[in-house]
Amino acid sequence: MNLEINFVLPHWLYWSVLLLLPLAVMFFVDRSFRRGGTIDGGDTAEIPAGDAPDVGFQAPGNALTRVIDRVSGFSGRYVAYWSLVAPFVFAYEVLLRYAFNSPTNWAHESMTLMFGMQYLLAGAFALREGGHVRVDILYMRAKPMNRAALDLATSIFFFIFTIALLVTGWKFFSQSVSDKLFFGSSYSNETSFTEWGIQFYPVKFMLFLGALLLLLQGTAQLIKDFQAFRHHRREHEGSSLFANVLVAVGGVVAAWTLYEMVNIAVTDYESLAFSLEASLSSVGIGSLTLLMFGTLMVVLVAGLPLAFVTGGLGVAFLYLVGSQDMLNLMPSRIFPMMTNYQLSAIPLFIFMASVLEKAGIIEELFDVVYKWMGGLKAGLAIATIIASTLLAAMVGVIGAAVVTMGLIALPAMLKRNYDPEIAIGSIMAGGTLGILIPPSILAIIYGVIAQQSVGELYLGSLIPGLLLAGMYAFYVWFRGSLNPKMAPPMPVEDRVDMREKLRLLRKMLAPIVLVTLVLGIIFTGIATPVEAAGIGTFGALIVAAMHKRLTWPNLHAACMTTLVATAMVMWIIFGASIFVGFYILQGGQTFVQELISGAGLSPYMVLALMMVLLVALGMFLDWVGILLLAVPIFVPLIEGLTFDGLLGFPGVDPAKVSLWFGVIYLVNMQMSFLSPPFGYALFYIKGVCPPHITMAQIFRSSFPFLGIQALGLLLVILFPALVTWLPGLAYG
Template identity: 85%
Template sequence: MNFEINFVLPHWLYWSVLGLLPLVVMFFVNRSFRLGGKVDGGDIAEIPAGQEVAATYHPPGNLFTRLADGVSGFAGRYVAYWALIAPFIFAYEVLVRYAFNSPTNWVHESMTLMFGMQYLLAGAYALREGGHVRVDILYTRAKPVNKAALDIMTSVFFFIFTLALLTTGWTFFSQSVSDAYFFGSSYSNETSFTEWAIQFYPVKFMMFFGGLLLLLQGIAQLVRDIQAYRHERQATPNNPAGFAKALIWLAIVVGSWTLFEIANIVLTDYDSLPFSLENSLGQVGIGGLTLVMFGSLMMVLVAGLPLAFVTGGLGVVFLYLVGDQNMLNLIPSRIFPMMTNYQLSAIPLFIFMASVLEKAGIIEELFDVVYKWMGGLKAGLAIATIIASTLLAAMVGVIGAAVVTMGLIALPAMLKRNYDPEIAIGSIMAGGTLGILIPPSILAIIYGVIAQQSVGELYLGSLIPGLMLAFMYGFYCWMRGTLNIKMAPPMPVEDRVDMTEKLRLLRNMLAPIVLVVLVLGIIFTGIATPVEAAGIGTFGALIVAAMHRRLTWANLHAACMTTLVASAMVMWIIFGASIFVGFYILQGGQTFVQDLIAGAGLGPYAVLALMMVLLVALGMFLDWVGILLLAVPIFVPLIKGMTFSGVFGLPGVDPADVSLWFGVIYLVNMQMSFLSPPFGYALFYIKGVCPPHITMAQIFRSSLPFLALQALGLLLVIMFPALVTWLPNLAYG
């Protein structure tokens, strides 16, 4: 009997659901809060808690800023609730595929386009909430008046990027609309190339509309920055502020010149106005261009502008200075493929899964269970923290989530039991970084997209190195506790529980453990793609939350908003960096770097070592997404062309496995970047949840032993490639 289901989602129904469902959810969420609903759990968004210094003055804004905040808030909340659709749609796809032999295309395409639109419209909300990551090397140490002046000066690059996105996005949109209804000139009602044939113009319109929302929110932010600058100047009239004044004058000059260049674009087609900088760097060689591009990148980064707008703004500047105004149309052509990349849809899904589980109280229960099982060992609490972090990484794949969450839960428990602060803090930071390696790692997803590497193979290849590092962390803690019991004492006898109680506690964790096995199992066996697995995992997380009686409208709202800010942060960095790096590669930068390294006469392993050093150095300053998008497109083609025959007589790497092997090496290296003083991100994650008496010097010292273990793990993975390749070759042949 044939049970095939041939349902194809009508276009009108798709747009109706996206349009009306958020309004329905808003009604129930608002009703829940009016009736006293509260959000359970904490916040595991990617923003490092406490990384920003609390401001002593909050600019009041004005009517425009309040309107802009309201528009951004409504738009963000509206699209955040779209995340509720995906778990059910992906569960439907897997069901009809295997139960009724009726696979679909419209499921994947509809969710990919939905998340692509969400990324664009969420940028303004993330800006309002301070969700865009900034490299605040000098920014946080500046005086308040200098900080306000830096915000005003660097905003010029933000507006350059936003205005370019706005104008080119409008052109990109208008070309996809039918001539019968609008003024499209290149295409007639452009549709996707699948049998679903959905219209692309609403999706492309979001590029323009997202830029418009971002522009409004940016103007509101500029108003508040000006108010902050005036306040700080008036608060300290006798304090010299020459540097701040210089920054303001620099902002005026650069801003005025930007307006002049905008006039040049509006008024001319082929000939530039006198004194215009259009194509002024057109004759600069790739060597000089490399110095100018990356030198200016570092200068603007340390000034405190969010990474997404640094790379995006500078990318626009160099498109114009090296090329001309027509080259600005490269912007939407770089962003749209990232918007509509199917693999990247796993990012918001895994973040949503993490947030739902956290609101359900699973993470606290997980730590409690592991602690009761392991607490009797020397350094048992530190070992329990590492094991819980490993399991947490397998549940969520969200970088930074384990550091913040375990810092809130495990650090007070360890300090209360007289653990040495450096052992306590180090175990939390090292365990938290396992989210980079242990599947389902979000970093592995982005690497797979950029390097054209199978995400499933990366997951399998990183599993053994991840578990190996977790064991090394735990063994180190045990050794320190054994050699000096006062540094990491075991659980007091009166707090220990018998085996019956341990089994009862383990039973409470059965549902989340089954969820982890389900998600990873369907990825490793090839039953479903990582995106589908993320969707099913999120569906399972909703069921687990319901079982724990935490599936409330208030918790769903909090999970959706956390997901929105975290995924917007990641995706906007991808958008900005893809413009900057894409232009550099287009100018021959990739070939230049490859020739530079090849000309040094280094062997394959020496080149690999040089890359590792560069990645660690970048990790001291840059965000993990920025490092990936800046380095991987240049490094991977170079590595693929090399032969790694082994060191010290050990087996080498099969040429077919080089890309996979390097990918896992890269992931292990990124663990090191998170712990590398002085600006490793894990150091600031943990600082935000530490008691006031814990100094940054203590945090730095606590990271060093675990950083050495990570370096040892990196060396082992390089020397013994089978640690990476054995499991994928066993599974896939």
């Protein structure tokens, strides 16, 4: 009997669902809130708690900024609810493939395009909510007036990026539609290459619309920044020379940018007098490297969000080194990232994490592990590390684990007189296991950039992740054994018998089955990581329903958390892809490779140099930024080297070098999160610590675990089989 189902989603139904579903969800969410509905749990967004500086003055804005804020808020909320569609579509696809032998293309393509549009339209909302990550090395330490002046001066890079994307995005869109309606001609009525044949012009239009929304929100932010600067200048005592110079320089650069825009509008081949177009065309790649990355570091520390630093500088160098025609590189770099299938797993895994957190799973998880392990010396710290490992397998995002465990485990340990440094260190180290333990979001992005199988990366990182978790647990147990007062066991009166422990395990059966299912279908090759993420999110909704937490307010909170966290990651990818893409186009990748190989270093010394550079970058750069800047340059170089082994240990199979380096990179990124003075985990935990916990204590708490991570890194380098054995079993 033939059970095949050959349904293909009609185009009109696809667009109708995307247009009408958010409005229906808004109705139910608003009605639930009006009836007293509340949001359970906290916030699992990948944003440092307390990241925004306390300036003591909130700019009031005006009628225009309030209108823009409402537009950004509505558009963000509108596209956030699209995430609710994906779990059901991917569950449908996997069911049809295995139950009815009817695989589809439209399911994958429709969700990839949906998320691509969501990324673009979410940028303005993330900017309004302060969701774009900035490097706060100098910015946080500046006086309020200087901080406001920095905001004004560096905003020029934001506007360079958004205006360039607005113009080139419109051209990119217009080329994909009929020239009877617009003025495109290159790819009239462009459609996808699958049997679904969806038209691309609505998707490409989002490049223009997303840039427009972002430009509007940036204008509102500029107005507020100007109000803040005027306020702080009135209140400031002492010299205001530095701030005034910054604003003046920003004004001059803005005026010159307007002049260059006129040049682009009125000329084609010959620039206007005094235009800087192609003024750096004769600069060599060595000087260009210093200029590009030197400027990047300067602007980064000034406090502009990373996405707009890299994007704005990328646009500037496209124009200064190349010409105005090279600006059309922007949409051609961003669109492939929008429509990259594997990147769709990022919002799905974040959504799964958010739903599980709202369902109360994380609190229950910690309670169960604590009751089982609390009787051991340092049992509560060990329970924290074990819970963090399990949590990493559920969520895949670092901020979620560190902040959530900080909120749950830190008060419990401090209440039982744990040494603050052991308590904080175990939370930070355990939380960063999300980088290694599948389903790691960082591994997904690395796989896309390095063209490495995400499934192999997941398998390759599993043993090193569990090894590090065991080393963390052994360390805190050893410290607790040496000095029980530093990490006392659970009081006898709080302990439970085996019967109660087994009863508690029943509460965790559903999430454990969910995690096993998600990882199992990835490791066995039954489904791709994206499909596994979709199924996992569908399962998370079921788990939430079992816990009576599947409410409209919780779904709303999960969708909004997913939107901000995903927008932060994807806009960094968009900006960095322009900056790095241009640098590689100019021969930068070859230059760095020749520079390193020409130094006469052995392959392992080259690897050591890369590790040092990555740790240094990790002290002040966001993990997505490091990946986008370093991996495209490092991976081709490392793949050309031969690693025969150190100290008599076996070497690395040349075919496995990229996989091996990928896991080494992930372990290194764990170190970057804990590296003082600017490792992100340090600030994640600071946001949830009691006021009496100082940054100096947090820094000291990271050092022992940094040492353990360095040892883990060395073990992975010395014993490549820790990485390659499991993928070899699964994939041959």
